[in-house]
Amino acid sequence: MAAKILIAVSFLAIASPAAAQDELAPAPIELTLHIPHDAPGERCIRIESSDPRPLRPVALYRTFHDDFDVGPLQSGRWVPHYAGAVTMPESFYGGGDASAPEHKNRYNGEQEIYVDPTYRGRGTIPLGLDPFRVKNGILSIIASRTPPALKQVLFNGEYISGILTTQRSFSQKYGYFEIRAKIPVGVGVWPAFWMLANDGGWPPEIDVMEGRGQRPGDVVMTTHWRIPATGVVEHCGFDFSVANAWMDFHDYGVLWERDRVIYFIDRKAVSEIKAPASFEDPMYMIVNLAMGSKDFGGVGFVDVCSPDKVEFQIDRISAYQIDPRSEETAAK
Template sequence: MTPRAVIVIAWLAATTPALAGDELAAAPAALSLLATTDPLDQSCRRIAAAGMRTFETVPLYRTFHDDFDQHPLASGRWVPHYAGGASWPEANYWGGAGSDFKRKDAWNGEQQIYVDPRYGGRSTTPLGLDPFKVRDGVLSIEARRTPAALKDVLFDNEFISGILTTQASFSQKYGYFEIRAKIPVGTGVWPAFWMLANDGGWPPEIDVMEGRGQRPGDLVMTTHWRIRQSGRVESCGFDFVQPDASTAFHDYGVLWERDRIVYFIDRKPVSDIRTPIGFDDPMYMIVNLAMGAKNFQGVGFVDGETPNTVAFEIDRISAYQIDQR
C-alpha cells in the first residue's frame, strides 16, 4: 500500500492510546493504527526489541462488528461449528452418527465437543445445550464438564464448549481484525481468536490470539503458511506476557496488508512478518474455547485440577478495511 504520514519514531512513542482494563469499550466506525513500514525478511520479529522503526498511519473503516448485546446465534453473523462444504450439508451438524465431525479438532487432541441448542450428538433430538451466555454486553463462551448422562451421546468427550465462525456470513481480504476479551486460564484451557481462508484450504492461518491455559498471562500470536515447492508448513510467532489478561479486557488484533502482517495488543504493534505466499483469498474469523491439546504447549490435557466450568469473556469482535481514499 502507499505509505501515508510516514514517520520515524522511537518505539515508546509509536503507539496509540491503550484500551485496557475492565471497562467495556465501543468499537469506532473509523480507526487509525500505526504500522511498521521498514523492510523485513520472511522471519517474524518483535517490534519492541528492534529499537527504531519506520511507521505509517493506516486509516481504516469498520466492515464488521458484534458487541454481543444479543445471543450470537440470533444475529445471523455466526455459526456454532466449523463450516463445511457441499459434501457435508448443514443438517448433518444437528446430530446423528458422525456429527462430531467439524465440532472438534481430533488432530490437536482436543477433549471438548462444540455444542449449540439444536445439536443432538449421536441422537437426532436437540439436547438444548447452550455454551453461549450474554450479559451486559459481554459474551461468555462457557466450557463445562460433560454430564455423565450425556457422555455417550456426546461421543465420550470430557467437556462441552462453544465455537463461532463467520465463514457463512463474513470474510475479507486485508484489513484489521480485533477481539476485546479476557483470556481464561487453567489446565487444558485453550481460548483462541483466529482466521482461515474462505476457500477452505489450510494453511494459510492467522492466530490473532491463543491463550496457554497453564501459563496465566501468556498469549501467542502466530502466522502459518505453506512452502509451495516442498509442501512443508511453516510457522512464525511470539509469546507475549499480559499479566492481567485473565482479569481485565484487552484488545488483540492483526493488520493484514498486501506486504506484511502486523500483530497488536491494545492497538500497539508488537510483532510483524512479511505476508507469506499463499495469502490470496479472503479470510473468515473464528473464536472458540477448546479444552485439551497435545500439539500446543502450555495447555495440557484436562485433569482433576481443571476447573469444572471455564468462561471465555468477549466484549466485542470487529473488522476493518484499509481506507484507500
Template sequence: MTRKITAAIGFATILVVTSAGGVESALAQANVETAPQEMSLQIANDAPGEQCRRLDQLDPTSLIRVTLHRTFHDDFDAHPLSSGLWVPHYAGGAAWPEAQYWGGNGSDAKRKDAWNGEQQIYVDPKYQGRGTVALGLDPFKVRNGVLSIMASRIPVSLKDVLFNNEYVSGILTTQGSFAQKYGYFEIRSKLPVGTGVWPAFWMLADNGGWPPEIDILEGRGKQRGDLVMTTHWRIPSGVVQHCGFDFLLPDAATAFHDYGALWLRDRLVYFIDRRPVADIKVPDDFSDPMYMIVNLAMGAKYFGGVGFVDGESPDVVEFEIDRISAYQIDSY
C-alpha cells in the same frame, strides 16, 4: 489454532521463532467499549522480513499511520446465533449433508478435532449428539453486552450421546457470512486460565484450504497471562511453516484487552491494545479472503502450556468477549 496444524508438525521442518516476553502494563486498555466506525493504526515504515520480528523498541519517528473503516461488528448485545453472523461448528464442503451438522454418528467431525487432542465437543441448543432430539445445550451466555463462551464438564448421563468427551464448549465462525481480504481484525476479551484451557481467535481461508492461517490470539491456560500470536503458511515445496511470539500480559485473565492483526499487501502486523507488537512479510499463499473463528477448546496434545484436562481443571470455564470487529484499509 487450526485443527490441521498438528499434522504438519509431525512431518515438516517448521520455522519457529518463539520468545517469551513482557508487554508493558503501559499497553493500557482502551477506555471506550465500542469499536469506532473509523480508526487508524501505526505500523513500521520499513520492509518486513521473511521471519516474524518483535516490535518492542519501535522508534516513534519511524511509524506511519494506516486508516481504516469498519466492515463487521458484533458487540454481543444479543445471543450470537440470533444475528446470522455466526455458525456454531466448523464448516464443511458442498458435499457435507446439512443434517449432519446437527446430530447423528459422524456429526462430531465438525464439532471438535480429535487430532489435536481436544477433549471438548462444540454444541449449541439444536445439537443432538448421537441422538435424534435436540439436547438444548447452550454454551453461549450474554450478560451486559459481554458474550461468554462456557466450557462445562459433561455429566455421566450425557457422556455416550456426546461421544464420550469430557466437556461441552462453543465455537463461532463467520464462514459463509463474512470473509475479507486485507484489513484489521480484532477481539476485545479476557483470557480464561486453568489446566486444559485453550481460548483462541483466529482466521482461515474462505476457500477451505489450509494454510494460510492467522492466529490472532491463543491462550496457554496453564500459564496465566501468556498469549500467542502466530502466522502459518506453506512454501512452494509443500512444507508448512509458522512463526510467532509469546507475549506476557499479567492481567489478561481479569481485564479486557484488544487483540488484533492487520493484514496488508506486504506485511502482517499483530497488535495488543492497538499497539504493534510483531510483524512479518505476508507469505505468498495468502491470496484468498479469510473468515474469523472464536472458540474455547479444552485439552491440547501439541500446543504447549495447555495440557490435558484433569481433576484440577475447572468444572466451568468462561471465555469473556466484549466484541469482535473487522475493518478494511481505506486505500484498498
C-alpha cells in the same frame, strides 16, 4: 502438525492499565494504526518499544462489528460450527456417528464437543445445550464438564463448549481484525481467536490470539502458511506476557496488508511477518474455547485439576478494511 522450519518464541511484557480497565470501550467506526514504514523482512520479528524505525499511519474503516447486545446466534453474524471446508458443518454436525470426536488421537488432542441448542449428538432430537451467554454486552463462551447423563449421546466427550465462525456471513481479504476479551486460565483451557481461508483450505491460518491455560497471561500470535513450490507447511509466531489478561479486557488484533501481517496488543504493534505468497483468499473469523491439547504447549489434557466450568469473556469483535489512501501513502 508436521514439524515447522520457521519457529520463533519470545516474551514481551505489555503494560497498558488504562486500556485494560476501560472494559466497555467502544469500537470506533474509523481507526488509525501505526506500523513500520519500511518493507518487511523475510522472517517474522518482534517489534520492540525501542524500535528505531519510522512509523506510518494506516487508516481503516469498519466493515464488521458485534458488541454482543444480543446472543450470537440471534444476530445472524455467526454459526456455531467448527471451522473447516465450507460444506463441513452440514456433513460433520448432522448427528449420528459422523459427529464422533476424533481430535484426541488423530488431530490436536481437543477433548470438548462443540454444541449449540440444535445439536443432537448421537440422538435424533436437539439436546438444547447452549454454551453461549450474553450479559451486559459481554459474550461468554462457557466450557463445562459433560453431564453424566449425556456422556453416551455426546460420544463420551469430557467437556461441552462452543465455537462461533463468520463462515457464512463475513470474510475479507486484507484489513484489521480485532477481539476485546479476557483470557481464561486452567489446566486444559485453550481459548482462541483466529482466521481461515474462505475456500476451506488449510493453511493459510492466522492465529490472532491463543491462550495457554496453564500459563496465565501468556498470549500466542502465529502465522501458518504453505510453500506453494514444495507443499511444506511452516509457521512463525511469538508468545507475549499480558499483565492480568485473565482479569482485564485487552484488544488483540492483526493487520493483514498486501506485503505483511502485523499483530497488535491494545493497538500497539508487537510483531510482524512478510505476507506469505499463499495468502490469496479472503478469510473468515473464528472464536472458540477448546479444552485439552496434545501439541499446544501450556494447555495439556484435562484432568481432575481442570475447572468444572470456565468462561471465555468477549466484549466485542470487529473487522476493518484498509482505506485506499493508506495504500497510496505506503507506496510513496
